[in-house]
Amino acid sequence: MQVPNAKTARRDVPCNGCTLCCEGDAIRLVEEDDPTAYLTEPHPSVVNAVMIAHKKNGECIYLENHGCSVHSNAPSLCRAADCRVIARRLSFEEARRQHLLGRLDIRIWDRGHELLSATR
Numbered sequence: 001m002q003v004p005n006a007k008t009a010r011r012d013v014p015c016n017g018c019t020l021c022c023e024g025d026a027i028r029l030v031e032e033d034d035p036t037a038y039l040t041e042p043h044p045s046v047v048n049a050v051m052i053a054h055k056k057n058g059e060c061i062y063l064e065n066h067g068c069s070v071h072s073n074a075p076s077l078c079r080a081a082d083c084r085v086i087a088r089r090l091s092f093e094e095a096r097r098q099h100l101l102g103r104l105d106i107r108i109w110d111r112g113h114e115l116l117s118a119t120r
Helices: 076-080 083-089 092-100 106-118
Strands: 040-042 050-052
Touching: 083 106, 092 106
Parallel strands: none
Antiparallel strands: 040 050
């Protein structure tokens, strides 16, 4: 996934209330992001990197009942998130493999596939 710079607008993804990418994902902060602007924790698989902190249930610390509480100031990888890109890039077999390795929630691939199918 290409990371936008801080001035890049949020992708136009028809989420319609879906918050799957806010549940258990490891949103790493990149160079464009100010790590002091967020609650963070060490990234589990990238050395010397931090990611957005999570609640005990695995959700993003910024996910609230009404959605993202930092939506207007979301980190770069959140602004770039698009489940359709994942579904285009990965076959079901590869998505399943990534899921079994703990690197992808298969529901995100499913949602991307569903959105792509709806536009065909």
